[in-house]
Amino acid sequence: MSSDCGHTVRLSIFGESHGPGVGVVIQGLPPGEKIDLEDLYAFLARRRPGQNRLTTTRKESDKPVFLSGVTESGGAVITCGTPLCVFIENQDARSGDYAGFTEVPRPGHADYTAAVRYRGFADMRGSGHFSGRLTAPVCVAGGIAKQILSRKGIQVGAHLYSVGPVQDAPFPLMPTAELLNAVAAKSLPVLNDSAGEEMEREILAASDAGDSVGGIVECTAIGLPPGLGSPMFDGVENRLSTALFGIPAVRGVEFGAGFAAAAMRGSQNNDPFVFQNDRVETTANNHGGILGGITTGMPLLLRAAIKPTPSIAQAQQSVNLTDGHSETLHIAGRHDPCVALRAVPVVEAMTAVVLLDMMMEETDIGDQ
Ligand SMILES: Cc1cc2nc3c(=O)[nH]c(=O)nc-3n(C[C@H](O)[C@H](O)[C@H](O)COP(=O)(O)O)c2cc1C
Numbered sequence: 001m002s003s004d005c006g007h008t009v010r011l012s013i014f015g016e017s018h019g020p021g022v023g024v025v026i027q028g029l030p031p032g033e034k035i036d037l038e039d040l041y042a043f044l045a046r047r048r049p050g051q052n053r054l055t056t057t058r059k060e061s062d063k064p065v066f067l068s069g070v071t072e073s074g075g076a077v078i079t080c081g082t083p084l085c086v087f088i089e090n091q092d093a094r095s096g097d098y099a100g101f102t103e104v105p106r107p108g109h110a111d112y113t114a115a116v117r118y119r120g121f122a123d124m125r126g127s128g129h130f131s132g133r134l135t136a137p138v139c140v141a142g143g144i145a146k147q148i149l150s151r152k153g154i155q156v157g158a159h160l161y162s163v164g165p166v167q168d169a170p171f172p173l174m175p176t177a178e179l180l181n182a183v184a185a186k187s188l189p190v191l192n193d194s195a196g197e198e199m200e201r202e203i204l205a206a207s208d209a210g211d212s213v214g215g216i217v218e219c220t221a222i223g224l225p226p227g228l229g230s231p232m233f234d235g236v237e238n239r240l241s242t243a244l245f246g247i248p249a250v251r252g253v254e255f256g257a258g259f260a261a262a263a264m265r266g267s268q269n270n271d272p273f274v275f276q277n278d279r280v281e282t283t284a285n286n287h288g289g290i291l292g293g294i295t296t297g298m299p300l301l302l303r304a305a306i307k308p309t310p311s312i313a314q315a316q317q318s319v320n321l322t323d324g325h326s327e328t329l330h331i332a333g334r335h336d337p338c339v340a341l342r343a344v345p346v347v348e349a350m351t352a353v354v355l356l357d358m359m360m361e362e363t364d365i366g367d368q
Contacts (some may be wrong), residue, residue: 005243009357011141015090017126017133024086024137026069026144028360031081032146035070043143046184046345047135054188054203055336060119064088064140079144087265090133097162104318104327108310115321132248134316135346142349145356154355155180155221158348159189161218161303163199163338164206168192171220173285175299180220189344207337210313214251215340217347218303221355226280226297228355228362235293236300239358243350244304250338252305256288271298300355304347306340 008028041187044062044270048054068272069084071076082291102124105111110130114122122128146156161168169303172179190196199215208212229236230277241253261269264286271282282298311331318329340341 002006005023005246006357007146007354008361009353011138012132012351014028014357015088015134016123016128017131018090018128019123019348020124020325021087022137023067023085024136024141026086028357028362029069029079029081029084029144030148030236031079033144033151033207034078035079035144036147037077038046039147040064040140040143043146044136047139047342049342051338054338055342061091062088064135068359074095081334084144086137088140090150104329105318106310106329107316107318108307112233112321127248131277132342135247135343135349137264138247138353139345139349142345142352146348149221149352149359151177152223152359154221154359156219156221156348156352156355157181157184158217158219158340158351159183159191160196160199160343160344161216162339163215164213166195166198166202168195168199168218171299171301172355173283173299175220175222177222180222184232184345186354203338203341204306208357210307212312212335212337214306214308214337215338215343216303216305217240217340217344219300219347219351220244221289221300221351222357224295224297224300225297228295228358229290229293231293236290236295236358237293240302240351241356242346243354244302247304247342247343247346247350249309250304250309253302254305255300255302257286258288258303263285299361300351302351304343309336309339311335322362325359 005011010027012025048062064086067085069080069082069088071080102110102115102120105115109127111124116132126133149156155177159168183191188196188200191281202213219252237255244250244253257269270283270288271287274281274283278296282296285298285301287296288302289296290300311333316329318327319325320327
């Protein structure tokens with residue numbers, strides 16, 4: 001099923017951007033886990049639109065309504081272990097902005113492919129099931145997964161690594177939980193604030209030109225045990241990539257040195273092993289915490305490349321699908337000039353869900 005993912009902790013994402021709402025059914029969560037609602041709301045707020053000039057002015061409260069799978073104990077919300085269903089109402093949809101795109105598809109959007117795949121029946125108002133709005137329920141699942149992982153000593157965090165040509169500093173070799181929390185608390189989640197200011201200028205310049213700009217999100221997970229994952233088709237990279245490509249606008253995923261490794265010599269790319277802090281570590285992290293699809297215990301390090309927002313204010317060339325004649329398209333509506341900014345918590349969320357899934361199925365790490 002295309003909108004389902006996971007083996008033990010399984011997500012099923014549902015809804016359309018301009019329908020009644022969006023949501024998620026999560027199966028396989030461990031019972032008895034506390035969900036700190038304040039913490040979850042704070043995480044969802046990091047993705048929510050309409051917060052500043054750098055994001056769309058669509059205003060959504062993104063209040064998750066728990067329909068099943070939780071109980072209350074001593075004033076706390078606790079997982080039951082049964083399917084947990086969360087619904088988020090859509091509140092600020094302007095479907096009129098999207099009239100006509102089933103006939104004249106928007107370049108860079110899924111209008112054309114959805115029309116072919118679903119024989120014209122897909123609800124494509126606001127991009128329907130393909131919309132960035134579907135990342136709200138992903139963040140609900142990820143926010144819960146992050147809380148459960150954190151109780152196991154695993155922290156997941158991300159930052160905006162680049163916007164167009166402007167680069168932030170990379171994560172250090174051993175990121176700390178304090179660093180990840182400090183970055184998450186910023187309205188522009190970067191390590192180097194002066195790079196952040198330059199990114200902001202880049203985003204506003206694109207927006208002022210009626211255009212958009214792409215970017216890269218770098219994500220890490222610290223505290224992972226060595227030995228998580230499997231070779232071949234069920235490796236940590238495989239599982240994470242499948243989930244990360246489920247985020248709209250993700251165009252590439254790399255681990256550790258990633259594509260840059262192809263330009264290196266082995267002597268540069270191999271990370272020397274050392275025994276320190278009572279365990280095996282490496283002195284660099286070109287391997288991104290994964291060798292042979294299995295975690296080494298070094299920080300997991302990945303980057304997701306996010307394309308420029310496809311909806312731009314400039315006139316664009318398209319075709320009318322009814323008879324094939326050329327049309328010039330003008331897109332109205334409210335759009336993020338740089339999707340990568342709001343994708344930061346979404347990449348964190350997807351990473352956390354996959355890691356929790358893998359942790360839940362690997363209870364026998366180290367037993368052969
Ligand atoms: C958090 C988030 C917000 C997004 N917001 C917008 C938006 O405002 N305007 C837009 O054109 N695309 C937006 N997108 C991207 C489109 O949904 C996506 O590019 C499009 O559906 C085509 O899918 P694809 O890029 O995966 O092929 C957003 C994506 C994410 C992750």
